[in-house]
Amino acid sequence: MAKLILNRVAKDFGTGRAAVSNLSIDVREGGFLALLGPSGCGKTTVLRMIAGFETPTDGSLHLGERLLADASQSLPPERRNMAMVFQSYALWPHMSVADNVGYPLKVRGVSGEAYRRKVGEALATVRLEAYAERRPADLSGGQRQRVALARCLVTSPDVVLLDEPLANLDRHLKQEMEETFREFHQRSGATMVYVTHDQSEAMALATDVAVMSEGQLLQVAPPDEIYARPEGRVVGGLIGRGAIVSLRSPDGDVRQLDWAAVEPLFSGEGGSASRADVLVRQEDVVLGGEGIAATVESVLYEGERYAARLRLADGQILRAFSRSKLAVGDDVRAMIRGAWRL
The missing domain is CATH 3.40.50.300 (P-loop containing nucleotide triphosphate hydrolases)
Structure with missing residues (x-):
């Protein structure tokens, strides 16, 4: 061989x-x-x-x-x-x-x-x-x-x-x-x-x-x-079922982001003026707490959980899982445990 x-x-x-x-x-x-x-x-x-x-x-x-x-x-x-x-x-x-x-x-x-x-x-x-x-x-x-x-x-x-x-x-x-x-x-x-x-x-x-x-x-x-x-938007979009959002670019060359790093980017209070593509996986989005304001746009029941599509205030999309039943139009808060800058 x-x-x-x-x-x-x-x-x-x-x-x-x-x-x-x-x-x-x-x-x-x-x-x-x-x-x-x-x-x-x-x-x-x-x-x-x-x-x-x-x-x-x-x-x-x-x-x-x-x-x-x-x-x-x-x-x-x-x-x-x-x-x-x-x-x-x-x-x-x-x-x-x-x-x-x-x-x-x-x-x-x-x-x-x-x-x-x-x-x-x-x-x-x-x-x-x-x-x-x-x-x-x-x-x-x-x-x-x-x-x-x-x-x-x-x-x-x-x-x-x-x-x-x-x-x-x-x-x-x-x-x-x-x-x-x-x-x-x-x-x-x-x-x-x-x-x-x-x-x-x-x-x-x-x-x-x-x-x-x-x-x-x-x-x-x-x-x-x-x-x-993953390297780039195409690979990030093909692998897994996450969402790619455009945010203020984090400082330095860090690519793995936790909530402390990513929350200021969503609020516009951190990072540089340039933009970066950030991949957020469904399993890393936690609903509740003091997270980002979002509205439930669609819900799919998968048996053991609900898969939700969330629309943020700026029109961008996140995806999340929920054990609790959600309805279209619900206002929720979303925290992000981890994300990856593409």
Whole structure:
């Protein structure tokens, strides 16, 4: 196994704007990288360049010391020792589960005891040994996705690529499959690159999250770091469910703000005349006390709590959670335990 390296990779389809521009990422051996961003941000194009389905127009891709592609040459997909899992499962309906899993081995000429052993090990990894002789039509959506995982594992790939594999599943099944993916990663030890537009999936599964927008890499970091310390409005808006407010800029280069630091900025009594974007997470807003005056603009009951949208006197928005029932139009006070200057 080796490190996957993307060095200043770009892809231009000649449409007037590059699909991917100057992107550099090192995916650690055995890591789980999530490429996160809205539709059209270039994340699937990056995945296709890693797989060998697209050739970069600039930069290079390496797997360890081996060059996979640059602007002048590209190793074909079948010589990269990678496997890909799609949204659609892409299973052969007329084949049994075992035959679907073993198909890549047959293509490589593996047969006999080695074939049966590898198929059995792959099915055991995804806990489908008992379903070996069934057809895909007899399985649930989650079981079919696990067959697709076993099929990509059977050839012991260096890298597993996943193109929004949970997009077609309902909420309950998606949560179940997230656990399957975590277990699959731990048991297989494979390096994984996972494309998604769902930040909750990225945060739950990945060891590192790379946030993209309009073909650019904005930030790459472990999930807890990218949540706590996002860089810029786009990342701050994509990760979590906070609100970004414009305030007087705090003095110095401090970025982590507590109530004592942030209250004067809201009141206009502290900071400098210049403005700063400040991210305030819902969980850091406490209703009550001697906080900032706000009016409840909307309320959504989430079962264990209420999620409220609050409008401040200057028209800016905060978001908050409340255990107590709120009504639209209520006047409340909001204290902010912590905030992050972007």
